[in-house]
Amino acid sequence: MNSDFATIDALKTELDAILPMGDADERRLWEKLRLEWNFHSNHIEGNTLTYGETVLLLLHGQTHGNHSLREYEEMKAHDVGIKHLRNLAADKSRLITPSDIRDLNKIILKEPFWKPTQTPDGHPSRAEVIPGEYKTLPNSVLTASGELFEYASPLEVPSRMQALVDDLEKSLGDRKHHILTIAAKLHHDFVLIHPFDDGNGRVARMLVNYLFLRENYPPIIVPTEQKRDYLTSLRLADAGELESLEAFLGKQLEKSLKLAVGAAKGESIEEPSDVEKQVTLFIREQNSKDKVNEPDDDVLQPFIDSSVRPFVKKLDTKMRTLAPLFSRISLMATNGNGELMLDINPASTPTLNVVRPQAKHSFSYSYLYYQSSAANAFTHRTKVEIEYKKEGYALNHDGKILISKPYSEPMLAEEIDGITSRILAKTFEAIRSKAGQVG
Known part of the structure; x- marks a missing residue:
């Protein structure tokens, strides 16, 4: 058996043995996972709110920092999306549908907006992004090698999205593969489709966590600090090496399981990184008064x-x-x-x-x-x-x-x-x- 699989299975067995978790422990675990999920998933996509500002916004309804209104709104909308996803995962009588996935995109994008684009002959233009609607124009990404990687065409999207959920249903039904394999394939298949004009990355990570929550695992967090490793694992999956994405997701699931085990035992789940985020926020605020920050x-x-x-x-x-x-x-x-x-x-x-x-x-x-x-x-x-x-x-x-x-x-x-x-x-x-x- 894959060593990553064995580690995950052992931690899941340990967690199951000490459940149910006390109400207070479950609340503090979920609060931590919810805040981390909102912060990291949005930060990966370019949102500039710090972790401390995210906590202030979602727990206390207060804003801090010089950010656009849209950044605050998309953070709050993503939080609503997580709550909706959690309800979907709790309903074991049915599996998620393409319509549910479109609803998730609609929730996190909240309202239509205009996005800069170009005409086929290279002139600047713009296109309206309609939340919850499939793309009407092709989308692509420029790889590190300078090559253009094309996602599924708009005409292919409806059938491929249905195939995506059908494949998930089959995988959960026959149980031939480990949950990490199912999660990696689900994530990668969705990315290859890239069905929406915006929000695809956040929805992809939501789908993975839908699977984990439905199967009684804690959700995973893809840390913004590991964005390069995350994107590399996706590129390797493009080349047929799904194992790299399995391993990356496995590391994050291992961390979440250990966190859940600690919470269930009544132990502290406050990590040094949480305190460091607060320190970093304070230092950044102080330094920004006198110093222009350079990109990392x-x-x-x-x-x-x-x-x-x-x-x-x-x-x-x-x-x-x-x-x-x-x-x-x-x-x-x-x-x-x-x-x-x-x-x-x-x-x-x-x-x-x-x-x-x-x-x-x-x-x-x-x-x-x-x-x-x-x-x-x-x-x-x-x-x-x-x-x-x-x-x-x-x-x-x-x-x-x-x-x-x-x-x-x-x-x-x-x-x-x-x-x-x-x-x-x-x-x-x-x-x-x-x-x-x-x-």
């Missing part, structure tokens, strides 16, 4: 690898199309280790490192000596910068911001193509204008 390396480097590298490669290719108009092109690139002068050629894309201390990448293109019969052949310079802040990144061209997002929303391939096309168009327009003046 474990957030910044994956973003650079998955978004910035493909962007720079695409930008370089497009900017080079103007080369025949000039005697020479040069690139001044600031990559965190000073400035590097490069001549444009296919191998000249600059090395991209985690940026310290400037907190940005800068790419200055110089088009030298317009090849014209005019005596005063001109030179044209243009600059593209990507600035990295604590809350997210911003990309600007000659000082005009083209995109600003949290790190949880990387640049997709279509977005990269659209932005670089706009930069090329603006640059070409400026050059053509200068050429008209000197011609």
